[in-house]
Amino acid sequence: MTVTAIAVVVIALALVVLVAFIIPTLIEIRKAAADLRGFVSRTGGELKPVLLELERTLTELRTVTEGIAEKREDVQTFMEAVGDTGRNLRTINTVVSSVAHAAATSSVWITGARTAGKFLAQRLITKRG
Template sequence: MSIGALAVLVMACALVVLVAFLIPTLLEIRRTAAEFRSVMAQVGQELKPLTQELQQTLAELKVVTEGVAERVDDVKEFMEAVGDTGRNIRTINAVIGSVAHAAAASSAWSTGARVAGKYLMERLIKKRG
């Protein structure tokens, strides 16, 4: 036997061993691919209702968002009205404070005038008397 024949024999044995290991691997890959197809079909069936629900939810969310957007202007107007009311209350408070100050000042003047009038009356009565 020559070296060439021996090399061919070694290669043939190596090829047989390689095929012996490759066959179970290829069978396992084939089973895995079949299982993968089955899982993907099941996932596809389960995703259809989920995507429909998601589309319905998005449509409802869009309606709600539009409703909120419509009410934003109402809220702005309400807040402006509240601000105007606060300014009006401050103005009224300032006017009431001014009136109260004027009333207190006039009350002090009228009390002073009464006391002075009584004093003058008493002095006049004593002089005549």
């Protein structure tokens, strides 16, 4: 046998061995592709309802957020009114305190004047008598 014949036989044997290993590999690749196709179709079918529910939830969330934004001004106005009420109560408290102090002071003066008047009246009555 010549070198060329031996080379052709070696190449032919290598090709047979290569084909023997490639065929099972190709079969496995085909099975994996079929499994992948099934997985993708199942996942797509299961994801559609989830995505629809997510879209509905986002729509509701947008609606709630808009409602909160609309009510924020009302809450801010209410809080300003509460602050004004607190300031007014403080002012009223100061006025009432001043009036009570003035009343207490004038009450002391009136009591003193009465006592002084009674004392003077008794002195005048005792001097006449």
